[in-house]
Amino acid sequence: MQLPENAKGTFWETHDPLVALAPMAGVTDSPFRRICKHYGAPLVWSEFVSVRGLHHNWAKSSALLEYTQEEYPVVMQIFGDEPEYMADAAEKIEQAFSPAGIDINCGCPAKKVMKTGAGVALMEHPKLVSEIINAISERISVPLSLKTRAGIRDTDVYEFAMQLPLDKLSGLTIHGRTYEEKFTGDINLELLRRVKEQAPCRVVANGGIATLDDMHRIREATGIDGFMVGAAALGRPWIFRELTNNTPHEPSPMELKETILLHATYMSEFYGEERGILNFRKHLLWYLKGFPGAKELRKRLASIRTVDALQETLELFLPAE
Ligand SMILES: Cc1cc2nc3c(=O)[nH]c(=O)nc-3n(C[C@H](O)[C@H](O)[C@H](O)COP(=O)(O)O)c2cc1C
DSSP states (O other): OOOOOTTTTTHHOOOOOEEEOOTTTSSSHHHHHHHHHTTTTTTTEOOOHHHHHHHOOOOHHHHHHHHHHHHOSSEEEESSSSSHHHHHHHHHHHHHOSSSSSEEEOOOOHHHHTTOOOOGGGOOHHHHHHHHHHHHHHHHHSOOHHHHEETTTTEHHHHHHHHHOGGSSSEEEEEEEETTTTTTTOHHHHHHHHHHOSSSSSEEEEESSHHHHHHHHHHHHHHSEEEESSGGGGTTTTHHHHHHHSSOOOOOHHHHHHHHHHHHHHHHHHOOOHHHHHHHHHHHHHHHOOOOHHHHHHHHHHOSSSHHHHHHHHHHOOOOO
């Protein structure tokens, strides 16, 4: 793939604040990253991929890492718990995909990930995480980063992070909720502030960031370097325009329709039309949440198989102004 000039490297330093699309398995595929890029997302994460999966079946697992040039810079996230396997995977990914960076997952609370010792379970093993960071950083030339949580059981992110070779990381993203809190509740600003104060790398806040007010409030309380947005981008990719232009953005029905069709077209290009439109349904529900007539529209959309049919139906409900 032909990458843009000066593509490698410095996004961690050049963006202030750094605004990024969070990795979300099953959601932040290539088409979703493209639509977020269309709305100016400076940086996007891939869904996480299993290092074991890559080791045993490279072709199948690495398919999740395919991307189009428009999405660049893309950071690719891996999960696992064995330093050498992780370093091998990172090196292979760099060679095969030229990502803008490699990110280590230390935050996933899913049972099937934790029971292998990976994800947020790693927070209780800072020595092992240090070995993982050291091993990977020796094998790749793109920036290395790590994404974690506010804590798990008796370990908090300050205690965890201060035991890591943070000078080998370009960035540290903290989802400011604990393992126990999962995906709800306020993020812990005090912990974010303390880590930011001491960390030699850039520190990014994540968790519940949905508005410009959230961004300003968190920045003020923590001095943080960046913001990573997950749930708030679902059906609202224009949030990246808001956050990067520092101006609220409410799309007209016309723009909403165009955005839906553009995203559906990306889906169709990436997966083929039938599978693309099928996979697109969950996004449609997010786009149409709270929209007048959404119930009737959803009913009709259930039988839609093509982008053209989607367009015809949307014309009825979201007419041109
Ligand atoms: C469906 C889903 C899948 C996710 N997959 C990942 C993942 O692959 N890697 C990761 O680090 N975090 C993952 N997360 C966590 C998000 O990146 C983010 O940390 C979390 O949703 C909190 O941010 P938010 O409140 O802005 O959504 C996932 C979250 C959701 C909802």
